[in-house]
Amino acid sequence: MHPFPLLHLPLVAKENVLSMMISNELIELSLTSKRVRKTVTNFSKIIPKFRVTLGVTSILYISIVLKGKNYAYTWETDGSDQKRKTENPIELWMFAYNYIKGVLRCQLDKIHINLSSCPRDNKSITDWLLSQQETVAKAEISNSGVETDDDLKYIMSNITVTDKLMLSSSEYKENFQMEIPSISTDLFIANSRFVDFEQLLRLKNLHITLYESRLTNQELNKFLKSWMAFESHLMLETFEINVSGPEAMEVIMDLPHEETADQNVTESFREKFPHHIDETVEIGFDIKRKDGKVATVCYGNTDDGHLFFMFTR
Template identity: 30%
Template structure:
């Protein structure tokens, strides 16, 4: 192989070799030259090799996560000193292989942008964003990602410190189309426009900033809000709006945490039916089975179990 430059081999031979490479090897080959990048991209663009998708991954380190089914390869940049300037680790969890490549850099943001550019060129649009906002580069990262694409399917946003302004900047500049999960600390007095057209699910941990009219505009199938400021009257209004087919027409599952000393008023004078216990898919709720209890009926005939 040393006597025959790899890229001078017949294309079918190159294709066979490239098809056996892991994402790290594909990235490193693409970095060799413009020609090698074109060849890698051409092979990855074939229908047979459309097997990877890429997420943006921001923690203490910055980088991308290239995924193929259960397996993931994290190509990261870190400002923490590493003895050899890079560190490769691999672990297997529940049958899934996770490989981390940490590269030492003095400028995480610049190198992050470069690896994003390369991965975007090779693998196509990013699918999701997983971002820990306990850093100082959030808005720069968001602004950069918007230059690559304006919408993503999924996001997971977290923080330990208060990051309401960064979450607001995130939601104002990037559209999330399928799943939103936000567990970042958000103060209750901030004004944030929630994405109304998220198709599948919305989960928000610190939800006291959400107003009733904002909630009624959501169109997701599954909604879970922790720590809201909603009152009994608000919950009553939500149920009545659903029954009148005024909101949440696609709703399949709803969970709202709110403070109340008594919930008897919520269903007062609302027509209810006695419902039997049934098995539940506990993706958004802790209960495995829904107990016997009141059902409410929508104008179009659809029923919902109310558990208070």
């Protein structure tokens, strides 16, 4: 059988053939020769951009998504991959992304980093990521039972996240403090015990979720009063935080409010908090801001524990 003469096809026919290929097929094709690589690279300039996630977890991975299809390349971080035992998996991972980026003209959409996976390399990985892009749309940063405070601060002070920032670290030093970037639209902190009241007031994210918080009911009451006085969180759309139980509402709601007129408050709640789609909330209360904007607050006993919710209308 003769090889398929891709390079000899008319331009339109060539583009039709390439458009039927998935990401890993394009990458493998580009490895056959310099001429083919140039052809694939030129084609990648006119197709929709691939979305790429770079991961440093129990494995190193590159995930490529286009039109709902996901393809991944992985490397073991513990040397268990005998085929690559003598090679540095992080260098291979970086080299592979540089190659894929050059061929597919892709943009880095998300980083997913467990700071406990390659602790000696966290700073160099952060520096390398910064050399690729100064901003990413999404980031999920975690650790696994090992304190990585300095590495967390370093990556947060160097990488700008514009859309969704998830901090899932489970361990901090006793007096750990860190300024939280407010650029991202969504902010989720799984262990937010380091976030004090003054820091809460400085947050400007549109959607804020704080779990394992140490903020008191009195401080949450002050937070609502600050919003009502048009002093903080001017662009806030949703707020979610853990509380001790339904009794917390008595202290938190010690301010002007009225029972919400929304007869479908549970449906409104689920629309605003889709990750709680199967949850129900108790009767909500409406509070009004100085400029007339209304927010509904409510309590729910959810799978994630006792939570206080606020969403603006």
